[in-house]
């Protein structure tokens with residue numbers, strides 16, 4: 730099974746979030762083929778809102794987005810990791826979310842599973858976790874859970890042993906859900922209504938958004 734791990738911290742794997750992600754990755758186990766995507770080392774420009782991806786299925790900005798998209802489309806599961814930056818994800822990860830608009834319109838990650846890892850200076854990250862899980866559900870994927878903590882120092886956390894156990898459990902849970910193709914009934918309501926909304930949206934733009942309309946005909 731293939732797992733894509735995307736870290737949105739400007740410190741990459743060397744920061745606090747990277748330390749927590751190390752433990753999630755440790756829990757994935759040897760059977761997982763891992764692709765680590767460190768946004769701090771990649772070139773990713775903000776979305777221009779040009780609709781090219783909706784029309785043609787690919788972005789015209791010459792950067793690393795298409796490589797990241799391919800990794801997400803070919804994985805079985807993915808991990809999204811970010812520090813809390815003003816109650817949200819970092820600009821790096823938000824840029825990726827915006828650039829993923831066509832994946833969202835097409836529910837292109839349906840059948841896959843996602844997990845979330847977050848660190849913050851304080852303990853208030855519920856809003857951020859909900860947002861990241863909502864992103865996962867909006868791509869069509871199901872969320873297997875999250876791990877989050879405030880920090881107590883550089884790459885250290887209060888109740889660290891417990892936290893790292895939880896992070897490793899999240900990694901192994903992601904693999905288990907992929908193996909067993911688990912279903913999360915608590916996410917079905919949102920995913921179902923969002924899918925219906927995307928279907929209506931793409932149908933309403935079928936004369937413009939050739940790629941997405943075709944995708945819906947072939948995949949849903």
Ligand SMILES: Cc1cc2nc3c(=O)[nH]c(=O)nc-3n(C[C@H](O)[C@H](O)[C@H](O)COP(=O)(O)O)c2cc1C
Pocket residue numbers: 738739740741743744745746747812813814815816817848849850851852853880
């Ligand atoms: C620009 C910026 C904004 C931040 N905003 C918040 C915030 O709103 N709430 C919070 O608890 N911590 C905030 N923090 C602290 C980081 O979330 C925290 O230090 C995190 O662990 C950094 O992870 P990293 O080392 O992977 O970059 C902020 C830090 C920076 C640099």
